[in-house]
Amino acid sequence: xxxxxxxxxxxxxxxxxxxxxxxxxxxxxxxxxxxxxxxxxxxxxxxxxxxxxxxxxxxxxxxxxxxxxxxxxxxxxxxxxxxxxxxxxxxxxxxxxxxxxxxxxxxxxxxxxxxxxxxxxxxxxxxxxxxxxxxxxxxxxxxxxxxxxxxxxxxxxxxxxxxxxxxxxxxxxxxxxxxxxxxxxxxxxxxxxxxxxxxxxxxxxxxxxxxxxxxxxxxxxxxxxxxxxxxxxxxxxxxxxxxxxx
Numbered sequence: 213x214x215x216x217x218x219x220x221x222x223x224x225x226x227x228x229x230x231x232x233x234x235x236x237x238x239x240x241x242x243x244x245x246x247x248x249x250x251x252x253x254x255x256x257x258x259x260x261x262x263x264x265x266x267x268x269x270x271x272x273x274x275x276x277x278x279x280x281x282x283x284x285x286x287x288x289x290x291x292x293x294x295x296x297x298x299x300x301x302x303x304x305x306x307x308x309x310x311x312x313x314x315x316x317x318x319x320x321x322x323x324x325x326x327x328x329x330x331x332x333x334x335x336x337x338x339x340x341x342x343x344x345x346x347x348x349x350x351x352x353x354x355x356x357x358x359x360x361x362x363x364x365x366x367x368x369x370x371x372x373x374x375x376x377x378x379x380x381x382x383x384x385x386x387x388x389x390x391x392x393x394x395x396x397x398x399x400x401x402x403x404x405x406x407x408x409x410x411x412x413x414x415x416x417x418x419x420x421x422x423x424x425x426x427x428x429x430x431x432x433x434x435x436x437x438x439x440x441x442x443x444x445x446x447x448x449x450x451x452x453x454x455x456x457x458x
Contacts, residue, residue: 216250217242219264224330224374228265240265271372273301273381274324277317277337280359280384283447285347287357287382293321294385298338301325306334306366330374337365337383344446346384359384391419391450392441395434411438415454422449 219242221227228240241248242264253259277294278287294317301312312333317323325333339345345361360367361383370378395415396405412434419430419442434440442450 214250214252217248217262219246221246221266224269225266226269226375228267237261237263239263268330269375270327271330271374271376271378272324272326272328273333273335273370273372273376273378275322275356275379275382277321277323277383277385280346280386281447283346283386285350285359285384286352287384293317293319294383295319295321297321297323297340297383297385299323300336300338302334302336304332304334304369306336307364324379328372330372330376332369332371334369335360335367335381337361337367337385339365339385340387343385343387344444346386356380356382358382386446388443389445389447390441390443391445391452392443393439395438395440395454411436413438415440415456418453418455420451420453424451426453 227242227244227246230240230243232239237260241262243249246264248262248264251259251262276287277297277299279292279294280286280288281291282288297317298314299317300314303309303312312328313325315323315325337345345363345365346359348359348362350358356379360381365383367381370381372378394405395412395417396409397412398404399409400406413436415434415438417432417434417440419427421427430442432440432442442452
């Protein structure tokens with residue numbers, strides 16, 4: 213008589229490839245629906261060559277890194293992808309222990325980690341010099357459109373079940389700016405920096421926010437050449453106050 217066998221595949225598992233290798237007693241015989249080919253058994257025949265291999269369905273995670281020009285923590289239209297950003301996959305504690313895997317973003321800002329065993333992972337993004345990470349987990353944003361990297365570039369833990377594909381772990385990068393220049397002794401009072409006019413050291417300079425309020429930690433004095441610089445600034449509106457009373 214002719215027979216075939218149907219295996220019921222457990223949840224979270226996938227079938228191994230069918231008919232691999234040349235030893236029929238060692239390969240997997242189930243097709244995509246878990247059913248074998250039919251076979252004819254002669255009287256008294258004992259055929260013990262019909263097998264099925266299964267494996268835990270792998271998971272994946274990834275998504276996108278972009279330049280958040282307005283530092284609002286949301287992927288807005290017109291903002292560019294960040295190419296060549298290092299992305300490191302760790303276990304449940306970001307930055308602790310040996311990395312599970314590492315990759316870099318492509319020209320489209322995308323990255324992915326494939327064929328992952330089910331479990332808990334974290335993602336660490338490495339920002340370029342002269343940049344910072346944008347706001348994290350903006351409440352008003354779709355989870356696929358916000359930034360998940362904290363100030364150290366780490367995501368929260370992500371738990372993946374067999375077959376999960378989590379494509380919501382993103383990072384927004386803000387290129388930092390600077391403002392500054394020069395205080396000089398305008399000997400001829402013409403408002404122009406003439407070649408023979410020198411810088412004035414020790415002038416107190418204060419950086420103000422858009423409301424005209426002093427920004428904590430953003431005060432300095434001009435150097436020996438009259439120069440000053442406020443760097444590491446997020447995008448925004450600023451003004452500078454020179455205090456000649458000190």
